Ligand code: ATP
């Protein structure tokens with residue numbers, strides 16, 4: 001991709017109406033544009049990051065046997081009344097049509113999916129089943145000041161699992177804990193599995209919390225990694241000695257990037273979701289739900305991985321693998337070399353953002369490169385001759401490499 005053609009350029013000034021680091025940096029770097037409070041547009045760079053995250057999330061969900069589908073955003077009021085949530089779900093956007101019909105604008109998808117599953121499940125042979133979607137959700141959030149961390153419109157993966165009994169549910173729940181760990185590690189974040197209350201449905205749930213001062217949540221956790229609990233419900237206090245000898249428990253601000261939840265038979269009961277057991281008895285299906293806030297996750301990565309110059313994307317979710325810069329203008333004797341390097345990288349399947357601008361200073365190009373935060377910067381200039389300067393965004397040192405050596409390093 002040529003930077004000169006890229007839709008969504010960097011801007012120098014910090015947007016005045018943003019207070020959060022993620023929104024400031026992502027806006028300045030050309031990843032997002034605000035529509036209004038809590039609602040953002042994702043420009044090509046931003047979409048590339050969301051898609052990278054989605055590839056990893058899909059891979060891990062598919063490995064647990066999850067099947068992807070797409071569900072409706074405009075939702076049936078009657079089904080929301082059946083679960084009692086038409087009145088009790090505070091953040092539900094309710095839409096009135098010009099024909100006086102009312103709809104819910106999907107903040108979550110149990111009310112859509114469970115009635116469909118109820119039509120398809122007959123016998124114990126149809127279970128277990130796990131279905132997921134990655135879709136835009138809508139919530140009438142009270143506060144929307146933290147950029148893409150808390151949106152009124154945001155992208156979420158949610159998966160719903162359906163089981164014949166508690167034992168099968170528990171097995172899958174444990175499998176999902178591992179899948180979640182994989183997702184977050186692969187995306188370059190450490191998310192602490194944290195005990196939380198189960199809300200209306202069950203005694204417990206688990207949240208995946210990332211430590212950063214930008215967070216709205218707080219956890220009490222063991223530095224040795226064997227315990228973490230949301231402060232809202234924590235049975236223990238900060239400073240208490242860890243029973244396994246890891247020292248005093250710590251308290252930290254965190255962002256919840258995902259959560260997993262037993263739903264028991266709450267929705268199965270509402271929609272008559274039962275199956276015939278081996279003995280021929282109608283039995284309610286046990287459910288679980290598993291969410292990841294995809295767009296919040298992207299914002300969290302920025303909150304954790306940045307410095308005063310800009311974003312520092314982990315390789316797995318970076319919009320491009322390398323940021324190629326040429327210095328010296330089109331009349332410099334090396335101009336053919338620049339194009340050749342760009343072409344060869346492309347042909348080798350490397351995702352390149354190529355700053356091909358002629359009328360921009362070296363300083364400006366470097367600043368933009370640091371702001372955008374692609375993991376590897378490659379510079380070709382008169383000074384580098386037939387070599388390429390390699391520098392990682394997260395390191396100060398640079399190396400001079402031949403094109404072959406560059407490609408070899410990128411393969412690693
Ligand atoms: P929170 O406690 O932050 O309000 P929640 O517990 O209500 O979120 P769920 O309904 O379980 O969240 O949604 C699953 C995931 O979706 C959350 O773990 C979070 O990462 C993300 N999420 C929830 N609300 C928002 C929002 N308004 N904007 C962006 N992401 C969100």
Ligand code: MG
Pocket residue numbers: 256259
């Ligand atoms: Mg929560």
